[in-house]
Amino acid sequence: QKEVEQNSGPLSVPEGAIASLNCTYSDRVSQSFFWYRQYSGKSPELIMSIYSNGDKEDGRFTAQLNKASQYVSLLIRDSQPSDSATYLCAVHSSGDKLIFGTGTRLQVFP
Amino acid sequence: ETGVTQTPRHLVMGMTNKKSLKCEQHLGHNAMYWYKQSAKKPLELMFVYSLEERVENNSVPSRFSPECPNSSHLFLHLHTLQPEDSALYLCASSAHPVDFNYGYTFGSGTRLTVV
Numbered sequence: 001q002k003e004v005e006q007n008s009g010p011l012s013v014p015e016g017a018i019a020s021l022n023c024t025y026s027d028r029v030s031q032s033f034f035w036y037r038q039y040s041g042k043s044p045e046l047i048m049s050i051y052s053n054g055d056k057e058d059g060r061f062t063a064q065l066n067k068a069s070q071y072v073s074l075l076i077r078d079s080q081p082s083d084s085a086t087y088l089c090a091v092h093s094s095g096d097k098l099i100f101g102t103g104t105r106l107q108v109f110p
Numbered sequence: 111e112t113g114v115t116q117t118p119r120h121l122v123m124g125m126t127n128k129k130s131l132k133c134e135q136h137l138g139h140n141a142m143y144w145y146k147q148s149a150k151k152p153l154e155l156m157f158v159y160s161l162e163e164r165v166e167n168n169s170v171p172s173r174f175s176p177e178c179p180n181s182s183h184l185f186l187h188l189h190t191l192q193p194e195d196s197a198l199y200l201c202a203s204s205a206h207p208v209d210f211n212y213g214y215t216f217g218s219g220t221r222l223t224v225v
Contacts, residue, residue, distance in 0.1 A: 034214075044153075046212065090213065092210075095208075096141045098208065
């Protein structure tokens, strides 16, 4: 079983719609969770972090965490073509190591 | 200069060459990492340095040799690489222990091609 699982996509949404990206993880003691955005050929950049159950909002982005279901998601409201990228879910359990998923490719079409 | 800086951005090397990748962070972090990213594969953790000591080595072939002379600098020495080693090599840094809000900060990466 993979430690962090994401649907590879592509997830295609029209401009202005809500994009919903999902991630599940296997380690129940995981403490904090991160969403990174990676444009093609570029390095990952941090968008959101979350460590408490519930929702955390930052502008057009909302991260949702459900530790009982071992599930974390990222919602992007009013999606723009510039949001088209690969979104990486990362999970921190202990020490300094983050475990990354394979990423979900998002395509926002005009 | 701020953030995490990696050099060179692009590198083409023959299988018999020796080269080094350099990473420098100006964030006051004390943990640094090397990741390999191949097409359609997840990020593969190669090495972890925490407080300048190597704390993880994920069964990486000996043709990759890391060096961390201080908490701001990290090197990856390469020798006798294979074509399958062609990939994007990413350096990252973080606080130790990892900050729940900030996670890792990545450098811009080195695109390595082995010919």
